[in-house]
Amino acid sequence: MDERRTLTVTQAGTLLPFLLEAVRDKSRNTVKGLLSRRQVLVDGRAVTRFDHPLSPGQTVTLLPRSAAGAWELPFPVLYEDAALLAVDKPAGLLSMGSDREKKRTAYRLAADYVKAREPGKRLFIVHRLDRDTSGVLLFAKDEGLKRRLQENWDRLVTRRAYVAVVEGAPPREEGEVRSFLRETGTHLVYSGAPGRDAREAVTRYRVLARSRGFSLVEVELDTGRKNQIRVHMKDLGCPVAGDRQYGAQSDPMGRLGLHAHALALTDPRSRRPLVLQAPWPEPFRRMFPGQG
Template identity: 40%
Template sequence: MTYNKRSEENDRRFVVTEHSTLLKWLIENVEGNSRSRLKAILQGRGVRVDGKCVTQFDYPLEPGMQLEVSKSKRNEVFKSRYFRIIYEDRYLIVVDKNEGVLSMAAGHSSLNLKALLDDYFVKTHQRCRAHVVHRLDRDTSGLMVYAKDMETEQVLEYNWHEIVYDRRYIAVVSGEVIDDAGTITSWLRENNGYLIYSSPVDNGGKYAVTHFSVLDRTTTHSLVEFQLETGRKNQIRVHSSDIGHPVCGDVKYGNGDNPIDRLCLHAYILCFFHPVTNARMEFSTPIPPNFKRIFK
């Protein structure tokens, strides 16, 4: 395959001469870069096709199209006040959601991550939509994964408990948790007012298991890591309240303790097997700085 190439300070320019797909063409034509580096440049929005930023690996190329390829892994970095992109490929996207954003539309509220991602896909010329696989509460921040097509969404949703092998949250809870670690179990059932009730015996609800370990503590607050064995609605918030140390800032299950004016719950580790490639996908985000400041 032949191509025209003109080197510049910040990018390289090419003209496509044959039908191909984007990543395949980059591997065959861009010298001096490994496959993994080219994928990183593509995911980092460092490739433009006819002046448009493209991240889709299998984006179809036709003769005459002009490509610009950045020399660095990141070129035009996408930024949003509501979420941060952690990882993206043709099947799924992993994001770090800010507090105050719904996972999907509910009622008349328009600010939701699914709509924001759909808008991002349109602006980056990707022929896909965000498919909801799991949810975080509006005021919980942290890691989420969305599928880009219905087939991937169904694999993730129907095999969630087999695919996901580690989910952990960080929380600031009220009071000093004396035990360094432990496990909380109960049956959780939702009433007509959308409030979750916990019971030590079967109440017709769903059995829930949460493991916890204390990372730091003062006489008034504790920084706790929660690891989910089951994933029930409001599970951590209810179980934290069950042991007498509700999550700070929790208006439904809390005690009014709200040191930083937000729900102090953050999903900071998410590990799963890729639904298509079966590769291990392991993601983490830092503990929010305002959580840490409570313990200085």
């Protein structure tokens, strides 16, 4: 393909027959090549399956080969449709820009990815992860949808689950931590007394496995405060591995032992459940074989 083409589906069917009809000057093998090179988008999402089902009203976009190569991301896309994009952010990458780093952030890379495929399309970050935390990060391609998600976040989100590698072990196999979080002038978060500027935080945890002085813990958030898991694990006497800022003495994986592995929410457009999952990072699986 030498130029971008956008087609509208008029009747139900599957993708390959639709493409063969739409580009009659191309051979069957050439059309399959478009799919394998991720040059075919259905409602803005790359599709590689030739038997992908189509419904009337959907849009199919054919990208030039040069554009297809330009929008490969250096991290996995977990979900994408016409208005949402979820990625598996690696540890060490900022979610958004800062005074020191404005270019190489998850947001900037994802925005360039969207712009290369959909010229003029903007991207908006819905929530954030700490720089050293990996996992599910959600963006919206529409500002109105971004606002709906953010303004109704606590109502729409049904599950926020993390997996953490911690030093030692929590006092019980499962439990709940509830405290009021405050922040120092140097941006260190701590559990303090309730009152002005204190924000209640609730964390539930469950021990999944133990190995060589470390525990693998699944953590679910009832609230989403800054550094909440890291502070609450420190409060339990089992800081997150690699987290020197909050009391860790070791760094067995060469990274912070915290990964956002699941985000479940109700899509405000369709009212249907949307479950986003990021596979556990390889260092976690090496420390705890058979988990994840």
